[in-house]
Amino acid sequence: MGIIIKNGTIVTAKDIYKGDIRIDGETITAIGESLPAEPEDQTIDAQGKYVFPGGIDVHTHFELPFMGTVSADSFETGSRAAIAGGTTTFVDFVIPEKGKPLGTALDAWRKKADGHAVADYGFHMAITEYTDSVAAEIPTIIKEGITSFKCFLAYKGLFQVDDGQLIAVLENAGKHGGMVSIHAENGDIISTLTQRYQAEGKLTPEYHWRAHPAIAEAEAVERGLTLARFADQPLYIVHLSSADGLERIKQAVARGDKVLAETCPQYLLLSSDLYCLPDFEGAKWVMSPPLRPADHLEKMWEGIAKGYIQTVATDHCPFNFRGQKEMGRDDFTKIPNGIASAGDRFNLLYTYGVGEGRISINRFVDVVATAPAKIFGMYPQKGSIVVGGDADLVIFDPEATGEISVKTQQHNVDYSAYEGFKLKGLPQTVLLRGRFAVRDGVYVGEQGHGRFIARSASGVSA
Numbered sequence: 488m489g490i491i492i493k494n495g496t497i498v499t500a501k502d503i504y505k506g507d508i509r510i511d512g513e514t515i516t517a518i519g520e521s522l523p524a525e526p527e528d529q530t531i532d533a534q535g536k537y538v539f540p541g542g543i544d545v546h547t548h549f550e551l552p553f554m555g556t557v558s559a560d561s562f563e564t565g566s567r568a569a570i571a572g573g574t575t576t577f578v579d580f581v582i583p584e585k586g587k588p589l590g591t592a593l594d595a596w597r598k599k600a601d602g603h604a605v606a607d608y609g610f611h612m613a614i615t616e617y618t619d620s621v622a623a624e625i626p627t628i629i630k631e632g633i634t635s636f637k638c639f640l641a642y643k644g645l646f647q648v649d650d651g652q653l654i655a656v657l658e659n660a661g662k663h664g665g666m667v668s669i670h671a672e673n674g675d676i677i678s679t680l681t682q683r684y685q686a687e688g689k690l691t692p693e694y695h696w697r698a699h700p701a702i703a704e705a706e707a708v709e710r711g712l713t714l715a716r717f718a719d720q721p722l723y724i725v726h727l728s729s730a731d732g733l734e735r736i737k738q739a740v741a742r743g744d745k746v747l748a749e750t751c752p753q754y755l756l757l758s759s760d761l762y763c764l765p766d767f768e769g770a771k772w773v774m775s776p777p778l779r780p781a782d783h784l785e786k787m788w789e790g791i792a793k794g795y796i797q798t799v800a801t802d803h804c805p806f807n808f809r810g811q812k813e814m815g816r817d818d819f820t821k822i823p824n825g826i827a828s829a830g831d832r833f834n835l836l837y838t839y840g841v842g843e844g845r846i847s848i849n850r851f852v853d854v855v856a857t858a859p860a861k862i863f864g865m866y867p868q869k870g871s872i873v874v875g876g877d878a879d880l881v882i883f884d885p886e887a888t889g890e891i892s893v894k895t896q897q898h899n900v901d902y903s904a905y906e907g908f909k910l911k912g913l914p915q916t917v918l919l920r921g922r923f924a925v926r927d928g929v930y931v932g933e934q935g936h937g938r939f940i941a942r943s944a945s946g947v948s949a
């Protein structure tokens with residue numbers, strides 16, 4: 488007994504065509520015109536619908552202990568929101584405690600995810616200090632399918648590494664088939680400004696934004712790329728937020744650097760004006776890097792359209808306004824950083840990217856699914872529609888309409904950063920390895936159906 492998706496418009500990063508898809512078990516077993524159905528097969532009519540590969544969000548923080556609290560979505564609620572919104576695979580960041588083995592942290596993250604996630608998942612490993620024992624563990628971690636590492640050039644005194652440590656991680660990971668990404672903000676600029684504003688009694692959410700200027704991102708992008716060039720390794724920039732940072736990437740591409748960049752919906756659709764809302768409301772959007780002035784947004788879209796930005800992830804890391812964001816009511820440095828958007832990414836990108844003519848439908852598939860799979864070693868099992876690949880599919884109704892609201896979201900948090908955003912085009916049915924996670928708009932997924940993906944080396948080389 489299989490499933491046949493009939494008469495859909497199949498869209499990949501390269502093609503768009505009418506056809507049927509046959510699924511047996513967890514796998515796509517045939518793609519073609521008028522595929523024959525056996526009597527016991529289930530048939531789904533996808534006439535007038537798009538069939539997309541399941542989305543891949545390579546930047547989430549579910550259940551993350553951070554800033555004296557824990558991010559509000561568990562692996563179950565966060566992945567449920569993701570899959571309901573068309574994202575069938577995510578990659579979360581393991582953040583080890585200093586002085587403890589990477590393997591201990593990985594075990595802790597596996598425990599939070601295994602048996603709980605409803606979408607498939609992998610992990611990146613953050614390196615927050617580079618010691619002999621960390622160095623020795625890196626090859627083992629890669630063998631376990633954690634093939635990407637992240638260094639922070641921000642969060643001074645907490646996660647921030649210096650240049651020597653970044654070089655060492657680039658060289659060590661690169662030698663064993665791993666790839667390095669960076670949080671590109673200069674932590675020293677940020678701490679200088681933060682201390683200055685605190686001394687001046689400027690403590691409202693607006694000063695979080697002011698303490699994270701775009702020049703801090705541009706500097707860190709430039710420095711990271713210079714060190715990656717020195718180490719002869721590719722570099723992936725997570726959550727690129729500013730036109731200034733993008734300019735540095737364009738220059739790096741022109742000189743032949745192997746640079747990959749990710750942005751997030753918030754840096755395409757929301758602006759820093761929100762920080763100046765009265766009554767502490769701006770705290771809802773406190774994140775690092777922060778939102779940028781409105782004139783950055785179209786430039787970031789253009790960066791995607793022109794191929795300077797390869798992926799759109801979320802940096803999903805929600806905190807309730809009540810009780811969590813409020814921890815920083817008297818001091819912006821105590822506002823937990825982050826927003827929810829794992830469930831919104833796919834649909835926001837479609838409505839405001841494809842729907843508004845900023846990116847093509849193929850580019851949409853590339854940035855939400857295919858490029859993340861290729862860059863992070865999951866292709867072609869994930870991220871495309873091919874015979875032999877996992878049957879992770881989104882049957883998408885381009886005529887369906889909706890509106891993002893805290894009242895209807897699946898995220899486990901008490902507000903939406905996108906409240907009132909209209910959507911045109913929504914997932915109607917979502918399959919994860921041939922099983923229904925969403926059927927005719929209704930979530931039918933199962934706790935623990937998500938599976939750990941041991942990833943191969945990145946499809947990108949130095």
Ligand SMILES: [Zn+2]
Nearest residue numbers: 546547548802
């Ligand atoms: Zn992050």
